[in-house]
Amino acid sequence: MKQFSIAIHGGAGTLVKGMMTPELEAKYKTHLEKALTIGYDVLKQGGSSLDAVEKAVVELENSHLFNAGKGSVFTANGSHEMDASIMEGKELQAGAVSLVTGIKNPVQLARCIMEQSGHVFMAGNGAMEYAKSLGFKLEAPEYFFDELRYNQWQEIKDSETFQLDHSLKKDSKFGTVGAVACDSKGTVAAATSTGGMTNKRFGRVGDSPMVGAGTYANNNTCAVSCTGSGEYFIRGVVAYDVSCLMEYKGLSLAEAAHEVINNRVLKLGGDGGLIAVDAQGNIAMPFNTEGMYRACQTSLGNKDISIYR
């Protein structure tokens, strides 16, 4: 049996030690561990990487601590518009959804789009209609309400500024969630889900639902889920770039992920990070911000749950 492994993230940003109370820090770590264990157990029982990443992301979406599903940030008009995507590396199947509201677990809708719609990417009203036809129950806006995120929005709501989640510094807050995994058959998968950026314009789409930018999976190389300033991650085609550096330049997972985050994205002016796994189960979790909520576990017995550098 090959090594199997999983990594998850809950966003990157200006996460400086001492910024949070020890209680809040412990809460973040507890939730990260819970989501990690849910995903890891799927792999341990011989399940697929696709199921593992979906289940881990659902758990993170259900926590108000992270900017995805419950706890999504507010848009400029005070609503929640969520994006998500999922991809597997054997057949390169992918599903993505953007600009949806009221959906408790957008990653599950992305998977349905991948497996049942014959399409890859659906957005807005069409995606909502499709969700309803599949029997997705809609949550009321109160379900997504989080006081911290509401206050963040109040601070900038009448300005042209939009900001990311998770930090003191207004322009560098990230809170997207994601998971990548390699199962015992050597198939990799990735999933990403987000509420996007606080006070983002109505209709703005970030990197998270974009195959190749925020999410990518290919058994020949790796699976990647990103978090950061989406506009830069789109322009850098970040997730696919990691895969390309491995495929065409022969870089290792660690080298490729480091090059993209600490060199290419930085040069573009973007900040954030990513989690990645290759088909041998190796993991990389680079970020160019002060911190990134992250956790990983491998069948070789390695386990890590971290926030800071």
Ligand code: ASP
């Ligand atoms: N990348 C996400 C976006 O631009 C934000 C984040 O990572 O928090 O929508």
